[in-house]
Amino acid sequence: MLLETSIGAVIRYKSPVSSKEPEFLILKNRRGSWGFPQGHKEHGESELETLKREVREETGIQFLEIMSFIGTIRYSYMKLNGIRSHKEVKFYFATTPIRDIVISYEHASYRWVSFLSGLNFLAHRQLKSILIKGHRTGLY
Template structure:
């Protein structure tokens, strides 16, 4: 089974003492999620996350929160685009980062829409249960209460 690794971030900004999370709507899949993408060349996970955030949202000025790394592991059946392997074990690694500027220009080839969402909107909009857990149990709790649990989620 092939393994693929992507990195990105749960990106947030504060408004009236409440975090707003930046969600991206993928042009390819039409689902809401976090900015992320494949590791290229010899990039570190953080370098990949930083590059993907900039490419997908136009945000360059961010600050990563220390000791936050969540991994979502799942199997995708990719028979339509692969001939060598039918299933791929996908690892999506998310960091937590504060946006120090607003989204300016996003990649319209990959992204349909960007939206800053409060925690309730984010839970409603995110497509996958593990992403909802990451934003709710890990990111939101850390931002609001200073507590989080580092873990790997499996679908």
């Protein structure tokens, strides 16, 4: 059994117009699923270092204000080599004034979406639960 640890971010666009409805960044991977920026923690990195690096690599966002921890999801999947892997992803809430994204080769596209649209785009139940948890706790 393999245990993988990743760090992810629910990123809200910090609009100069504060009355605007909050928008969240979602990325579409090459398999067609929408999700949040996330990636593996490298040896010696803190969670926040991983978060900043992964967001920069996947979106080009250089400025990210990390606000709060949201929660953790866990799931299992079968790797291409046939080994079952267990994955844990810790999600943080962050804001950015950057709206123009430069996606990495890992992704096909991106969108800034409202809370309700985000729930419609996110296919995985646990990703929806992370978005809902941040909303219920008053983070956004």
